Amino acid sequence: MNELDEPLIWTIKGNMPLAQLRYETEWTVTDEFIKFVEKHIDSSGEVVKQSSHVYDRVGVSARLFSAKLGE
Amino acid sequence: MANSNAMCTSFKRDLLNGVHVFGTGVIRASTAADTFRAALYLTTASIGASTTAYSATGEVSGINYAAGGVAVVNGTPPAASGTTAYWTPTAAFLWPTVTLAASFDAVLVYNSSQSNKAVSTHTFGPQTVTAGNFSLTMPVNDGTNALLRIS
Secondary structure (H helix, E strand, C coil): CCHHHCCEEEECCEEEEHHHCEEEEEEEECCCEEEEEEEEECCCCCEEEEEEEEEECCCEEECCCCCCCCC | CCCCCCCCHHHHHHHHCCCCCCCCCCCCCCCCCCCEEEEEEECCCCCCCCCCECCCCCECCCECCCCCCEECCCCCCCEEECCEEEECCCCCEEEEEEEEEEEEEEEEEEECCCCCEEEEEEEEEEEEEEEEEEEEECCCCCCCCCCEEEC
16 A cells, blocks of 8 residues: 555645545534534644535625604 | 516616616626625624625635635526516626635625625535635525525
């Protein structure tokens, strides 16, 4: 097996062997958004790669009013 | 059917399309849609309803993040449902392979065709990104969930 056979992943420390990293995920669910965070952590406990994906469940709204005349 | 007191739904949609001008308008180069962008802001910033235009103050910075953010994909014109006019970008906002070490929690959508004037701000809880991706997927484009709604 040569080094090209080992899956690597890009991190803050450059390419690192994926098998040497711990993978953790975290979910946050609210009425406004759902967030998925994935972390790759090296043997020293440092987060060397972290991505975040947010689904905006609902945008923002404005309400217009027209005056009632004669009241 | 009796008459009623109402703000016309077509007017709300027309506002999103820049049809009516009650004050001083702007000179447009064409009838094409404006170009919009999305920029990320630190948790220490204070963007919100009082924001009038894009500013680099409080904007995130880091590896592979360009000041001013990313272009918003605008493939679907404003629509109306019931008495609500609405609009949503047609693609997620995506920042690939970035490192944003300082915590951020908000995005500003602004009009880069009109002096970077602010459109809306949206928060999504604090996070950082390390040699990874940050994506912000848009809500369903309807009268209840769309990114921008005028009711």
